[in-house]
Amino acid sequence: GDSVTQMEGPVTLSEEAFLTINCTYTATGYPSLFWYVQYPGEGLQLLLKATKADDKGSNKGFEATYRKETTSFHLEKGSVQVSDSAVYFCALSSGNTPLVFGKGTRLSVIA
Amino acid sequence: GAVVSQHPSRVICKSGTSVKIECRSLDFQATTMFWYRQFPKQSLMLMATSNEGSKATYEQGVEKDKFLINHASLTLSTLTVTSAHPEDSSFYICSARVLAGAYNEQFFGPGTRLTVL
Numbered sequence: 011g012d013s014v015t016q017m018e019g020p021v022t023l024s025e026e027a028f029l030t031i032n033c034t035y036t037a038t039g040y041p042s043l044f045w046y047v048q049y050p051g052e053g054l055q056l057l058l059k060a061t062k063a064d065d066k067g068s069n070k071g072f073e074a075t076y077r078k079e080t081t082s083f084h085l086e087k088g089s090v091q092v093s094d095s096a097v098y099f100c101a102l103s104s105g106n107t108p109l110v111f112g113k114g115t116r117l118s119v120i121a
Numbered sequence: 122g123a124v125v126s127q128h129p130s131r132v133i134c135k136s137g138t139s140v141k142i143e144c145r146s147l148d149f150q151a152t153t154m155f156w157y158r159q160f161p162k163q164s165l166m167l168m169a170t171s172n173e174g175s176k177a178t179y180e181q182g183v184e185k186d187k188f189l190i191n192h193a194s195l196t197l198s199t200l201t202v203t204s205a206h207p208e209d210s211s212f213y214i215c216s217a218r219v220l221a222g223a224y225n226e227q228f229f230g231p232g233t234r235l236t237v238l
Contacts, residue, residue: 042225046229051234052231052232053127053214053229053230053231053232054165054214054229055229056226056228056229059226099164099165103225103227105225106220106225108155108167108170108216108218108227109155109167109216109227110167111164111165112164113163113164114162114163114164116162
């Protein structure tokens with residue numbers, strides 16, 4: 011079945027550092043890919059998405075490019091802030107199937 | 122974006138009691154809603170898929186008699202944890218899906234933290 015693998019955390023960075031969280035997927039067909047963010051004690055918020063190969067999703071300084079050849083959707087941000095501290099989930103959906111999530115990566119940004 | 126609400130946000134109950142969690146899509150109609158469970162520092166595990174007017178489809182290993190799901194309208198789904206026990210303590214998150222042609226997106230509620238004493 012479909013699956014998502016993302017780098018294990020926790021990831022600890024200093025403010026203004028560069029962030030990369032790796033995500034690779036296995037799916038039949040051509041899934042849509044997503045990054046969700048979960049702040050402490052809250053539900054999930056959609057951060058960005060891409061629906062086809064070579065699409066780049068972006069939001070709040072975060073970016074991820076749908077790479078079909080490497081089945082990847084790595085999340086990047088050029089300069090993280092303390093307020094970016096959260097858990098980040100990579101996810102996919104094929105057709106009408108519900109979202110399949112990776113295990114999540116906890117990011118802590120220190121001032 | 123579309124808004125999904127959950128009520129209550131937190132609930133503490135005694136072992137053996139039943140707890141009902143409501144999930145509402147506030148500004149759109151959702152033919153399908155999903156219920157997820159999240160253990161501390163872990164990912165979301167899909168429990169069941171709920172379609173309006175029909176029986177929910179449960180994932181393998183999820184007891185349907187334990188976790189009763191009702192999806193009576195296009196804007197409301199409920200999850201009832203029956204005879205709750207401490208091992209049912211968890212963070213329950215619902216999600217409502219908008220599916221229109223090629224557009225397919227799930228919107229998430231803020232979650233309900235259940236603590237069973």
